[in-house]
Amino acid sequence: DAKTTQPPSMDCAEGRAANLPCNHSTISGNEYVYWYRQIHSQGPQYIIHGLKNNETNEMASLIITEDRKSSTLILPHATLRDTAVYYCIVRGLNNDMRFGAGTRLTVKP
């Protein structure tokens, strides 16, 4: 019952930018978009989050469309260690997060 839709898998060449899309057409005005990733079977790692404006941190950039119905996570220079499953999540009012299947990103040499 995730509120987001992501492609199941993507490939990216090492050193290139990885652009991971996410659709969240039913998002409410006060709900945040969060991105996490899970490497192998480790615990999910927080990447970035945003509400309306684009955000950037040391790991990635988050671009949210003006209507907030979709967003893109950008890893500017992907490395082999960025190979992981990336989850786009709309955080609910109770702070609960509904994970979908995510996008399996494979960074290739």
Place this chain on the structure above:
Amino acid sequence: NAGVMQNPRHLVRRRGQEARLRCSPMKGHSHVYWYRQLPEEGLKFMVYLQKENIIDESGMPKERFSAEFPKEGPSILRIQQVVRGDSAAYFCASTTGRETQYFGPGTRLLVL
């Protein structure tokens, strides 16, 4: 600056036994979430607790599963009379409140 800690990291139980999973939140965090992940699937929300209170347990199975977060000590997820279908990775996450959740490394439960 320790992160979220979970123990044990791996737990093997026979059918009918009890499993106790512990989660120590990050320092200063008083909210804990538990998630379950079956192989090749995403995480599924189970329960949300604040110190001494269950806030949302809508994802918890109605029987055999319980959770607590006492005033002192870690949060505990208890599974009574385990069955093979309980085999999964269980993750907890902590937060100060309505902020970013930070996850622990998980407990892998295997029921024989």
